[in-house]
Amino acid sequence: MKILYLSFDPGIPYWGTKGASIHIREFTKTLKEVGHMVTTVAARVGDSNKKAKDIFELPKVEADFFHQENSKEFHLLAESKAFAQNFGLRKLLMQVKTKKFDLVYERYSLFGIAGLSFSKENRLPFVLEVNSPLVEEAKTHRQLTLEPLARAVEGYLFSNAGHLVAVSDAVKDYIGSVAPKAVVTVVPNGVDVRPFLKVGASNGKPEKSRKEKFTVGFVGSLKPWHGLEFLLEAFRRLPENQNIELKIVGDGPLRSSLEKLAQKLQIQNHVAFTGSVDFEKIPKTLKTLDVLVAPYPRMDSFYFSPLKIFEYMAAGRPIVASRIGQVAEILEDGKNALLVQPENSEALAAALLRLKSDRKLGELLGAQAQKVAAEKHSWKNRLKTVEAIFKSLVDKK
Numbered sequence: 001m002k003i004l005y006l007s008f009d010p011g012i013p014y015w016g017t018k019g020a021s022i023h024i025r026e027f028t029k030t031l032k033e034v035g036h037m038v039t040t041v042a043a044r045v046g047d048s049n050k051k052a053k054d055i056f057e058l059p060k061v062e063a064d065f066f067h068q069e070n071s072k073e074f075h076l077l078a079e080s081k082a083f084a085q086n087f088g089l090r091k092l093l094m095q096v097k098t099k100k101f102d103l104v105y106e107r108y109s110l111f112g113i114a115g116l117s118f119s120k121e122n123r124l125p126f127v128l129e130v131n132s133p134l135v136e137e138a139k140t141h142r143q144l145t146l147e148p149l150a151r152a153v154e155g156y157l158f159s160n161a162g163h164l165v166a167v168s169d170a171v172k173d174y175i176g177s178v179a180p181k182a183v184v185t186v187v188p189n190g191v192d193v194r195p196f197l198k199v200g201a202s203n204g205k206p207e208k209s210r211k212e213k214f215t216v217g218f219v220g221s222l223k224p225w226h227g228l229e230f231l232l233e234a235f236r237r238l239p240e241n242q243n244i245e246l247k248i249v250g251d252g253p254l255r256s257s258l259e260k261l262a263q264k265l266q267i268q269n270h271v272a273f274t275g276s277v278d279f280e281k282i283p284k285t286l287k288t289l290d291v292l293v294a295p296y297p298r299m300d301s302f303y304f305s306p307l308k309i310f311e312y313m314a315a316g317r318p319i320v321a322s323r324i325g326q327v328a329e330i331l332e333d334g335k336n337a338l339l340v341q342p343e344n345s346e347a348l349a350a351a352l353l354r355l356k357s358d359r360k361l362g363e364l365l366g367a368q369a370q371k372v373a374a375e376k377h378s379w380k381n382r383l384k385t386v387e388a389i390f391k392s393l394v395d396k397k
Contacts, residue, residue: 008112013046125393217289222252
């Protein structure tokens with residue numbers, strides 16, 4: 001099948017390091033591996049050293065910003081610019097339409113309507129993937145000046161897509177609140193276990209070259225919904241004589257405040273902020289850590305399908321995570337992870353000490369997590385559901 005894949009968000013470069021970029025690359029890679037022909041159009045491609053003949057970048061909308069970045073005027077101009085990119089996308093899509101696609105698959109982004117318009121004009125099935133309630137997310141964590149326009153675009157997309165793919169039940173419920181008649185299937189994130197099996201021991205056992213210090217690790221973006229302040233507080237509660245260090249791998253808007261918090265808690269000498277690493281280095285990075293932590297905070301609606309959970313599982317290392325949302329559905333306490341209540345730093349610290357003192361338990365949890373990741377949560381497994389959606393839509397044409 002010839003598939004046109006669209007990613008309209010300029011904050012998600014195709015070759016980027018954050019989870020959304022990884023999701024796009026892994027999903028399209030798997031589509032190609034099972035025999036589909038995929039042409040990708042992205043708002044930003046990213047790394048100019050990596051070229052591919054089937055990946056196209058949107059022409060940039062030139063606009064000078066003379067206002068402070070956190071001002072209302074700045075956000076108004078930035079959002080207007082995002083909507084204006086529809087014209088560039090439309091022009092680019094007209095250039096690639098000669099490939100005669102069977103289907104259009106788009107990752108939902110604020111203000112993007114050109115993909116649906118293109119599919120309607122060319123009578124192509126349109127599948128929309130929704131990873132989060134973007135309008136609510138923008139209002140809560142950033143600033144949304146053109147909210148009426150954003151909601152109008154969202155309603156138009158949700159109501160007119162041939163099929164919607166939601167990454168979690170919470171996202172499916174959100175779609176239903178906007179477009180009650182929308183046809184939605186839940187397809188969580190996944191992982192390609194193969195790169196993790198190639199690095200070191202694949203059964204969760206410590207590698208021979210490991211130093212004796214016990215290393216607790218977090219890998220991901222440093223954003224409010226990851227609950228890293230509770231991880232730092234948990235680390236403060238650990239006995240100083242236990243020879244434990246904390247490594248936070250990733251970058252993001254909270255890095256400076258988290259570094260200051262580590263100083264305030266007087267643990268800065270035992271905490272390392274390493275910055276982001278390329279996705280190709282993630283398997284090896286995870287293998288250097290003794291326990292992997294996902295300390296999500298308490299949330300009214302936990303709508304995420306955390307890519308990091310699946311990567312943690314694939315790494316074969318013991319996991320400590322918050323008992324919340326899809327995390328509690330994927331991980332089983334005492335079988336392939338240890339789960340604690342969100343924002344309970346005392347319980348988190350106790351779980352970390354338990355894994356340090358009981359290495360055999362850590363090995364068993366890690367091995368089982370990796371086994372479950374390979375059997376149930378591979379991208380190829382996820383794609384079986386997506387391909388069934390594709391077939392049903394194409395057969396209706």
